[in-house]
Each structure stands twice: as C-alpha cells, then as structure tokens.
Amino acid sequence: MSAPGKLPRWAELGLLPVINLVVALLISGVVIKLLGESPVAAFKLMAAGSVGTQEGIGYTLYYATNFIFTGLAVAVASHAGLFNIGAEGQAYIGGLGTGLVCLWLGAWPFWAVLPLAVLAGAGFGAAWAFIPAYLQAKRGSHIVITTIMFNFIAASLMTYLLVNVLIKPGQQSPESREFAVNAWMPSATDVLARVGVTFAATPLNLAFGFALGAAVLVWLFVWRTRWGYALRVAGENPAAAVYAGIAPPRVIIGAMLLSGALAGGLGLNELMGSQHRILMDFPSGAGFVGIAVALMGRNHPAGIIVAAVLFGALYQGGSQLSFDMPKINRDMVVVIQGLVILLCGAMENVFKAPLAALFAKFGAKPGVG
Amino acid sequence: MSDEAGSATAPGRNSDGAAGAARAPALELRAIDKRFGAVHANRAISFAVAAGSIHGLIGENGAGKSTLMNIIYGFHRADAGEILVHGRKVDITSPQGAIAAGIGMVHQHFMLVENFTVLENVVLGVEGGALLAGGLTAARRELEKLARDYGLEVPLDSMISELSVGLQQRVEILKALYRRAEILILDEPTAVLTPQEADQLFKMLGRLREQGKAIILVTHKLREIMAITDRVTVMRQGAVVAEVMTKKTSPRGLAEKMVGRAVLLQVDKCPATPGVALLSVTDLEVRDRLGVPRVKGVSFELRAGEIVGVAGVAGNGQSELLEALAGIREPSRGEIRLGGRELVREQLDARARRALGLAHVPEDRLRMGVVASFSAEANAMLGYHDRPRYGRGLFLDGAASLAGCEAKMKEFDVRPAQPALRISAFSGGNQQKLVLAREIDADPSVLLIGQPTRGVDIGAIEFIHRRLIALRDAGKALLVVSVELDEILGLADRILVMNGGEIIGELARAEATEEKIGLMMAGVRGEGGA
Structure with missing residues (x-):
C-alpha cells in the first residue's frame, strides 16, 4: 500500500528543503517590509555580504565549520535513535580540552600541539557526552532531558573555571591568556598564500578542513563499517538489534561518545583558529543550530555540509544586514534565522503532504525511498 | 439455496422493493474502484450479499480485501462505484455513516476499552445524553434482549480485561447489533480463537443468519469458508476472480482461484527419523x-x-x-x-x-526480524553482519553483501529480486522468504x-x-x-x-x-x- 506523502527521492532531498527555505525567506520578507525596509534590498545585502566577497565567503565558511561539527554530532546520535540536544555543552567542554592543551603546551611545535589538541577536544567532548549516555543506557534516564541539563552544567562549570581558575591575572573579563602563536591553527589566508593564492584576512582557518574530513569519516563509519551498521539497526529498530545480537546499551554509549567527540571539534575552529584564548560562551548556540543543520541535511554528511554553509551564510549575511540597515537590528536577524530553523528543521514536513498530492495528481511515479 | 430462502422467508422489510419482485440484497457493491497512487487496490468490484446469508470474502494478502472493507466501513472513499444498502444508494464517508446505514464491523484487533465494563463499552459513543445513568439502564434492557435473541450471553458488568478473547469478540458483535447493524463484517474473526471458540462463533453467526442479518466473513482460512458461508467471493490482485455458491466448490478449487495456479494445501512428507x-x-x-x-x-x-x-x-x-x-x-x-x-x-x-x-525466524517479522527502512540487501545480513564473509576488519564489503543477498533471493525465489529495494516494499511472503533464507544460509x-x-x-x-x-x-x-x-x-x-x-x-x-x-x-x- 502506498502511504500518502510518498515523494520521489530527488524531491524529498532537493525540492522540499528549497521550498521550506523560500517560504522562510518570504515570511522574513513580510516582516522586513513591515519594518519599513525593502525586502529585495535586504536579501541582496545579505547575499552580497555572505557570498559576494572574499571576506563574506571567509566568514560564511568559518561559521559553517562550527555547524558542520555540531551537525555531525547530532546526526551520529540520531542514527542511533538518540536526540542529542547537548552538542552545545559537549562543544563547550570539548573546547576546554583543546584550550588547555594550547595553553599548557603552546611552547611545543605546532605539529606536536595539533594532534594533542584534537584528541583533547574529542576526549573532553566525549567524556561530557558519556554521562548522559551511561544514564540512558543503564538507567533509562531520557537523553533529551539529561543532555539539556548537561548544557547548563557545562555553562556553569565553564563560568566557574574562567572566573576563578583560568582568568588572566589582573584582568576584568573572564577569559584566559592568549595561546602561544605555536598553538594557533593556520588561517586560510596563510595556507592559501603558501600555494600562491591571496585570500582576504578572515577567521576562516584550517579547522574547516578538519570539519570536512570529519564529515568523510562519519560517512565511512555510518555506512561502510560493521559498527555503523549495528548503530543504524539499533537506531531504527531496537528489537531487531537485540534479535541480531547487537546490544543497544553499547550502541547508545558508543554513539554518544562519538557524538560528543565530534561536537568537541568546535574548539579547533573557534578557540585554536579564531579567538586564540578560552572565553565565555564561545559555542554561542552552534550546538543548537547543529540540530537544525542535521535535520535539514537529513543526517547525511553531504547534506550537513550544504546546510551548514547555508546557515553560515545566514549568520554572516545577517550581521551585514544589521550593520547596513539601521531599522533592522541584530534581533531581527535572529528572527530570520529562527524562521529558517523553524521551517527547515522543526516543520520540515509541513509541505510534504501537499507536494506529494501534487505529484500524485500529475502522475509522477513515486520512487523507491 | 440461500437466495431462495432469503426471498421466501423475509417479509419484505425494505420500502422500495416492489411487491412480488425479488427483494433487494442487504448490501450491494457496484463497480467499486480504488487507487492508492500507482497501486490499483480495487478494480471494479461488484457483488451482493443477501439478507439472511453469510458471504465469504477470501484472497491473499494484498488482494484488496481490507481496502474494500475499509471502503464499506467509511475509512476510505472509493474513486468510483456505488454502495447500495437494501436497494438504496448510500454515500458512506465515515464509520459513523456506515453505522447509520446499518453496517457493523468487528475488527481483527478489538476496539474495546480494557478497563471499562462490557456495558460501558457497548454504549460508548451512543450514550444517549449527557447523564450516563438513564442511558445505561435502557442499554442494559436492550442488551439483555439481544443476548436472549441471539444467544450472545456476556456478563455485562465484567471488565473487558477479565474476559476471554472469545467473549471480547462477542462484545464487539453486541456493539454492532446494539447500533442496529443489519450487515455485519467480520475481519479474520478466528485468528485469536481456539478451535472450540471458533465453533461457538460459527453457531452464533448461524443464529444471526436465521434472524435475517447479512454477514460478510473476511478470512484466508478455506476451512471456515467451507464450513459456514453460503456464497464466496474470491479476490486476486484487486479484482474479483470468482463468485460461487460454497457448496459447489472445494477448498482446492478456491485456493487455485486465489493464487491463480494449482497449489498443494498439504505438503507431502515421509515419517521423521529423529536422531540425537x-x-x-x-x-x-x-x-x-x-x-x-x-x-x-x-x-x-x-x-x-x-x-x-x-x-x-x-x-x-x-x-x-x-x-x-x-x-x-x-x-x-x-x-x-x-x-x-x-x-x-x-x-x-x-x-x-x-x-x-542456533538460528531464529522471529514471530513478528516487522517488529524484530527486519529493519523496515533498510534495503533487502542490508536486511539479508542482519545478525550475521560481523561474520568474515561480509567484510574485512571493521569495514563492510558492499560487493559481498550484495552477492549474498542476490544468492538468497535466487535460492528462495524472492520477488522482486532487487537487493536495493526497501524491505517494506516486499510482500509479507517475500519478506519471510528472505528472513528464512538468511537464517538457513548459515547452516x-x-x-x-x-x-x-x-x-x-x-x-x-x-x-x-x-x-x-x-x-x-x-x-x-x-x-x-x-x-x-x-x-x-x-x-x-x-x-x-x-x-x-x-x-x-x-x-x-x-x-x-x-x-x-x-x-x-x-x-x-x-x-x-x-
């Protein structure tokens, strides 16, 4: 029996997100109009600001790097049937690991600091995810609740550490001293200069490459390994997993460790690559944007990269917009981002049924999938 | 026989049946047609059920029986065709509409509230006013009369959860009769009953038939069709392939019509020689x-x-x-x-x-034996995915799993032989063949x-x-x-x-x-x- 709402695969993966995005922008346009600005001019400004210049592109990809890490984190957990809302906290604590390595071992050569910083970031993030994972696997505490709570605990812990322990002596603002230059992630400008390309100075750095590498590894892991297979079985049908001799508690813990480790990659970009110090609230919501990115990217690494770049462009274009249009302030940009998250993430299937009806009406054969 | 008996005994209850003319059937379907997307679930289905008769409806899974019953009961709307009740055309758009037209349905999975009494379950939805007490008293009188008339005794004040499955089914039938159903549809009613309970059910259905009710029995058990029905309609691939008087057919004949070729109902085997x-x-x-x-x-x-x-x-x-x-x-x-x-x-x-x-083919295939959203190929190695044949080290070998699935599909004649197709798109039989192939494959x-x-x-x-x-x-x-x-x-x-x-x-x-x-x-x- 064909259930209503079956769409051809290309429409499901390609057309539907575009429709959602367009509707979100249309609603945003109405709001901009109500504020007395021209929507067309506003969107032109956003586009120009995010992808129109080298600076724009640099910033867009710099933001996207964070979203790729957190999007992958949410996606891996999601394949195991877990809704990890804690990428924010895992990224925060993971960043602490990276930051500590950079602070303490900054005198070491970069090639020695880098692997340790990566491992520390992944390890700290994974450790922070382990506690909710263990509670879910062995005690049945719902992972959504525990990961939310662990975001708050992470924030409090980091505030304590920054205010009381890591703060640079004789300074007012709660942040650590700057990392030694050896522990800085090479910027895109420097890297490209080596191969003879001049690129504008932006916070974009080598961490973007790590994010892309992580996406490839996640793809390999989920679809090409026995563990990934077990993870997907447990996520799709826990009863079938037990039947097949796959222990769901082990999958839950393994998937969350991996998820936390991926979220921990954010520190490479934000701390090692851009801020060069540990500071308050550096994930600034990327963990939550990761949820929307994973939803929009259908939990597939390729989709996540596309969605992350889109959200990066929204962030960068939004900053440009609030800078250039006096009537549109920072909060209005958050409204636009919120609408995109709402329509592409939370309400992703709203237009699915009407679209499917349209396809059925015009005789397009529903494909498999 | 049923046809003549029907017209002889019935005192012409329907209003627009002309005197002397043959009485209109209790339920008549004319060219019911229904598509779900590319699937043609019902193709111009026509048949009639006389009052005071039991009509069997058989067909394989996916033959369109359920769709047809859901159309009659108002869950789906037909794309084309007419439904006539006692000769009058009706337009059924909801189960409420079906009940109003005098059609009752006993589902395979009972629709009862476990922690309500029998009486409360029966009046549920037809309480007859904001205050329960009056309605319940009237209902009790009515139900006691129904129980006497049809031999449907049920303890009215017992909780549903205390009743056996056979009695719960009786409550479902009472519910339909209480709503003045003249046409009763039973969907696989014996699936949950012991043979003795099934016999009792058939006796009950026999009495309902004597009282002039029209009964449609949807089943895949040929034995039941032969035991109790007057006429039988056979469906295959969404269409009616035969409608016959039950006594003029045989289980073998019906099975052949259902499947479209000769089948063996009983596989021959030699006596076992058990070892250790x-x-x-x-x-x-x-x-x-x-x-x-x-x-x-x-x-x-x-x-x-x-x-x-x-x-x-x-x-x-x-x-x-x-x-x-x-x-x-x-x-x-x-x-x-x-x-x-x-x-x-x-x-x-x-x-x-x-x-x-030790291999295991689980009872509930879709809940446990397969992952519904996975391809046949991914399902064909479930439980064996960590064996050396499916990859090297941590990595899976796509070619090996594909070859494994193709071999199993060939050996067990799984159709369509498309490893990339999602397992839920296969019929139950083909899913089961793949699961069986997987479990037997490891010897x-x-x-x-x-x-x-x-x-x-x-x-x-x-x-x-x-x-x-x-x-x-x-x-x-x-x-x-x-x-x-x-x-x-x-x-x-x-x-x-x-x-x-x-x-x-x-x-x-x-x-x-x-x-x-x-x-x-x-x-x-x-x-x-x-």
Missing part, C-alpha cells in the same frame, strides 16, 4: 517485565531430524519461550543446552547462539521458527513448508511455533501444546487430532500431559 537431542530445555521459567511468569517450568528436547510444533492460543507463553531460546529474553530459571554449552548460565546472547548453530543445526507463514500468501506457504521439511530431512532440528493449527498438523512430527505458560500435553503427529489439540489449547490436560 540437539537442544534440550530443562525447567525453563520466563518472567515478563512485571515479574509475572509467562513460561512456567517448561522442559523438552529437540532432536536432529524432527520438527516439533508448539501449538496454543496466542499469548500462552509461546512467544516468550521462543525469545528465551533465541537469547532475546533472559529466563528467570532453568537450563538450555546446545552443542555442549549451557546457554542460560553462560549468558550467551543472540549472536553467540548463532555462532553455536544452523537448530532452527527456531515463530509463525512461519503469518501474513504469507498461499503460494509462498507451500514453498516455505517444503523448505522446512527439506531441512528436517537434512538432519536439522526445527521448533515451529504457530497459532495456525493446520500448519502445526501439516508440519510437525511431534506436537507440544501450551496453555497458561505450561506444556499441557505432548502428542505424536499420528495420534494428534484437531479436537484433541483444541481441548488442550483450552486448558484440558491431555493423557500425555507434562
């Missing part, structure tokens, strides 16, 4: 999550070269027994021995048991099979039974759990009957009769009882 015990179970107790024992101290042996059937009404501990043997449920007591190992004490999980040569010494042919069409049943008997002849030990008594009788060399979590009796195939097993299923201890 491969699996032995001692004093096994299994408790559910609430700590209630579901299997109470069961002991038996499974020998090489035999098929042991476990019969019983669904919910008497067979499922828990099967899952405990397969390593899915942890027993609270007892031993399971296989290949010199003790599985319970060593806490071997399903994977470890597979390595010891197990012991095979546990729950409901081998549930939701499987007749053509595939024959195929599956043949394969199981071939396995037996190859010296494997098979345990078959089935609620289909015909299947147990057709396959098993030895039959264990379960009731209330115990093995209440054991019968050799030669001494087993449907009646004996039926009594044991109902809890009457057999002479060979444990």
Whole structure:
C-alpha cells in the first residue's frame, strides 16, 4: 500500500528543503517590509555580504565549520535513535580540552600541539557526552532531558573555571591568556598564500578542513563499517538489534561518545583558529543550530555540509544586514534565522503532504525511498 | 439455496422493493474502484450479499480485501462505484455513516476499552445524553434482549480485561447489533480463537443468519469458508476472480482461484527419523517485565531430524519461550543446552547462539526480524553482519553483501529480486522468504521458527513448508511455533501444546487430532500431559 506523502527521492532531498527555505525567506520578507525596509534590498545585502566577497565567503565558511561539527554530532546520535540536544555543552567542554592543551603546551611545535589538541577536544567532548549516555543506557534516564541539563552544567562549570581558575591575572573579563602563536591553527589566508593564492584576512582557518574530513569519516563509519551498521539497526529498530545480537546499551554509549567527540571539534575552529584564548560562551548556540543543520541535511554528511554553509551564510549575511540597515537590528536577524530553523528543521514536513498530492495528481511515479 | 430462502422467508422489510419482485440484497457493491497512487487496490468490484446469508470474502494478502472493507466501513472513499444498502444508494464517508446505514464491523484487533465494563463499552459513543445513568439502564434492557435473541450471553458488568478473547469478540458483535447493524463484517474473526471458540462463533453467526442479518466473513482460512458461508467471493490482485455458491466448490478449487495456479494445501512428507537431542530445555521459567511468569517450568528436547510444533492460543507463553531460546529474553530459571554449552548460565546472547548453530525466524517479522527502512540487501545480513564473509576488519564489503543477498533471493525465489529495494516494499511472503533464507544460509543445526507463514500468501506457504521439511530431512532440528493449527498438523512430527505458560500435553503427529489439540489449547490436560 502506498502511504500518502510518498515523494520521489530527488524531491524529498532537493525540492522540499528549497521550498521550506523560500517560504522562510518570504515570511522574513513580510516582516522586513513591515519594518519599513525593502525586502529585495535586504536579501541582496545579505547575499552580497555572505557570498559576494572574499571576506563574506571567509566568514560564511568559518561559521559553517562550527555547524558542520555540531551537525555531525547530532546526526551520529540520531542514527542511533538518540536526540542529542547537548552538542552545545559537549562543544563547550570539548573546547576546554583543546584550550588547555594550547595553553599548557603552546611552547611545543605546532605539529606536536595539533594532534594533542584534537584528541583533547574529542576526549573532553566525549567524556561530557558519556554521562548522559551511561544514564540512558543503564538507567533509562531520557537523553533529551539529561543532555539539556548537561548544557547548563557545562555553562556553569565553564563560568566557574574562567572566573576563578583560568582568568588572566589582573584582568576584568573572564577569559584566559592568549595561546602561544605555536598553538594557533593556520588561517586560510596563510595556507592559501603558501600555494600562491591571496585570500582576504578572515577567521576562516584550517579547522574547516578538519570539519570536512570529519564529515568523510562519519560517512565511512555510518555506512561502510560493521559498527555503523549495528548503530543504524539499533537506531531504527531496537528489537531487531537485540534479535541480531547487537546490544543497544553499547550502541547508545558508543554513539554518544562519538557524538560528543565530534561536537568537541568546535574548539579547533573557534578557540585554536579564531579567538586564540578560552572565553565565555564561545559555542554561542552552534550546538543548537547543529540540530537544525542535521535535520535539514537529513543526517547525511553531504547534506550537513550544504546546510551548514547555508546557515553560515545566514549568520554572516545577517550581521551585514544589521550593520547596513539601521531599522533592522541584530534581533531581527535572529528572527530570520529562527524562521529558517523553524521551517527547515522543526516543520520540515509541513509541505510534504501537499507536494506529494501534487505529484500524485500529475502522475509522477513515486520512487523507491 | 440461500437466495431462495432469503426471498421466501423475509417479509419484505425494505420500502422500495416492489411487491412480488425479488427483494433487494442487504448490501450491494457496484463497480467499486480504488487507487492508492500507482497501486490499483480495487478494480471494479461488484457483488451482493443477501439478507439472511453469510458471504465469504477470501484472497491473499494484498488482494484488496481490507481496502474494500475499509471502503464499506467509511475509512476510505472509493474513486468510483456505488454502495447500495437494501436497494438504496448510500454515500458512506465515515464509520459513523456506515453505522447509520446499518453496517457493523468487528475488527481483527478489538476496539474495546480494557478497563471499562462490557456495558460501558457497548454504549460508548451512543450514550444517549449527557447523564450516563438513564442511558445505561435502557442499554442494559436492550442488551439483555439481544443476548436472549441471539444467544450472545456476556456478563455485562465484567471488565473487558477479565474476559476471554472469545467473549471480547462477542462484545464487539453486541456493539454492532446494539447500533442496529443489519450487515455485519467480520475481519479474520478466528485468528485469536481456539478451535472450540471458533465453533461457538460459527453457531452464533448461524443464529444471526436465521434472524435475517447479512454477514460478510473476511478470512484466508478455506476451512471456515467451507464450513459456514453460503456464497464466496474470491479476490486476486484487486479484482474479483470468482463468485460461487460454497457448496459447489472445494477448498482446492478456491485456493487455485486465489493464487491463480494449482497449489498443494498439504505438503507431502515421509515419517521423521529423529536422531540425537540437539537442544534440550530443562525447567525453563520466563518472567515478563512485571515479574509475572509467562513460561512456567517448561522442559523438552529437540532432536536432529524432527520438527516439533508448539501449538496454543496466542499469548500462552509461546512467544516468550521462543525469545528465551533465541537469547532475546533472559529466563528467570532453568537450563538450555546446545552443542555442549549451557546457554542460560553462560549468558550467551543472540549472536553467540548463532555462532553455536542456533538460528531464529522471529514471530513478528516487522517488529524484530527486519529493519523496515533498510534495503533487502542490508536486511539479508542482519545478525550475521560481523561474520568474515561480509567484510574485512571493521569495514563492510558492499560487493559481498550484495552477492549474498542476490544468492538468497535466487535460492528462495524472492520477488522482486532487487537487493536495493526497501524491505517494506516486499510482500509479507517475500519478506519471510528472505528472513528464512538468511537464517538457513548459515547452516544452523537448530532452527527456531515463530509463525512461519503469518501474513504469507498461499503460494509462498507451500514453498516455505517444503523448505522446512527439506531441512528436517537434512538432519536439522526445527521448533515451529504457530497459532495456525493446520500448519502445526501439516508440519510437525511431534506436537507440544501450551496453555497458561505450561506444556499441557505432548502428542505424536499420528495420534494428534484437531479436537484433541483444541481441548488442550483450552486448558484440558491431555493423557500425555507434562
């Protein structure tokens, strides 16, 4: 029996997100109009600001790097049937690991600091995810609740550490001293200069490459390994997993460790690559944007990269917009981002049924999938 | 016969039937047509059911029976065609509309509120006012009369949860009659009943027929069609392929019409030559999550070269027994021995048991045996994905899993032979063939099979039974759990009957009769009882 709402695969993966995005922008346009600005001019400004210049592109990809890490984190957990809302906290604590390595071992050569910083970031993030994972696997505490709570605990812990322990002596603002230059992630400008390309100075750095590498590894892991297979079985049908001799508690813990480790990659970009110090609230919501990115990217690494770049462009274009249009302030940009998250993430299937009806009406054969 | 009897006895209840003319049928379908996207579920279906008759509707899974019944009951709307009730065209758009037109339906899965009394369940939705008390008193009078008229005695003040399945079904029938149903649709009504309960149901249906009700019996059991219906409509691939008087046909003839080719209802087999015990179970107790024992101290042996059937009404501990043997449920007591190992004490999980040569085809395929959203290829290695043949080290080998799936599809004639197709797009029979192929492929010494042919069409049943008997002849030990008594009788060399979590009796195939097993299923201890 064909259930209503079956769409051809290309429409499901390609057309539907575009429709959602367009509707979100249309609603945003109405709001901009109500504020007395021209929507067309506003969107032109956003586009120009995010992808129109080298600076724009640099910033867009710099933001996207964070979203790729957190999007992958949410996606891996999601394949195991877990809704990890804690990428924010895992990224925060993971960043602490990276930051500590950079602070303490900054005198070491970069090639020695880098692997340790990566491992520390992944390890700290994974450790922070382990506690909710263990509670879910062995005690049945719902992972959504525990990961939310662990975001708050992470924030409090980091505030304590920054205010009381890591703060640079004789300074007012709660942040650590700057990392030694050896522990800085090479910027895109420097890297490209080596191969003879001049690129504008932006916070974009080598961490973007790590994010892309992580996406490839996640793809390999989920679809090409026995563990990934077990993870997907447990996520799709826990009863079938037990039947097949796959222990769901082990999958839950393994998937969350991996998820936390991926979220921990954010520190490479934000701390090692851009801020060069540990500071308050550096994930600034990327963990939550990761949820929307994973939803929009259908939990597939390729989709996540596309969605992350889109959200990066929204962030960068939004900053440009609030800078250039006096009537549109920072909060209005958050409204636009919120609408995109709402329509592409939370309400992703709203237009699915009407679209499917349209396809059925015009005789397009529903494909498999 | 029914046609003449109908027109002779009925005092012309319908208003627009002209005197002298043949009375209009209670329910008539004219060219009902329904598509779901690319699937043509019903193709110009026409048939008529006379008042005071029982009309059988049979067909394989996916033949369109359920769709048709859902159209009559207002869950779906037909794309084209007409429904006439007592000669008048009706437009049924909801179950409420169907009830108003005098159509009642007894679903396979009962629609009852467990912690309400029988009386409360019957009046649910037709309370007749904001205050319950008055409605309940009137309903009680009415129900007592109905119960007398039709022999449908049910304790009105008992909770539904206290009633047996047979009585719950009676409540469903009463619900329909209380809503003045003249046309009653029963969807696979005997699936959950013991043979004796089924007989009682048929007696009840007989009385309803005498009272002039029109009854549609939807089933896939040919025996029931032959036993009770007056006429039978056979559906195949969404279309009516035959409509015949029941007494002018035979089970074999009906089966052929259903499948579209000749089928064997009973697979021939030679007597078993059991060898050594491969699996032995001692004093096994299994408790559910609430700590209630579901299997109470069961002991038996499974020998090489035999098929042991476990019969019983669904919910008497067979499922828990099967899952405990397969390593899915942890027993609270007892031993399971296989290949010199003790599985319970060593806490071997399903994977470890597979390595010891114990394969398992689960009762509920879609819940446990496959991952519905995965391709056939991914499902064809479920449980065996960590074997060397499917990859190297941590990595899976896509070519190996594809080749494995293609080989299984070929050997078990799984159609369509498309490994990339999502498993949920296959029919129940083809899903089951793939699961069976997967479990047999690893060459197990012991095979546990729950409901081998549930939701499987007749053509595939024959195929599956043949394969199981071939396995037996190859010296494997098979345990078959089935609620289909015909299947147990057709396959098993030895039959264990379960009731209330115990093995209440054991019968050799030669001494087993449907009646004996039926009594044991109902809890009457057999002479060979444990």
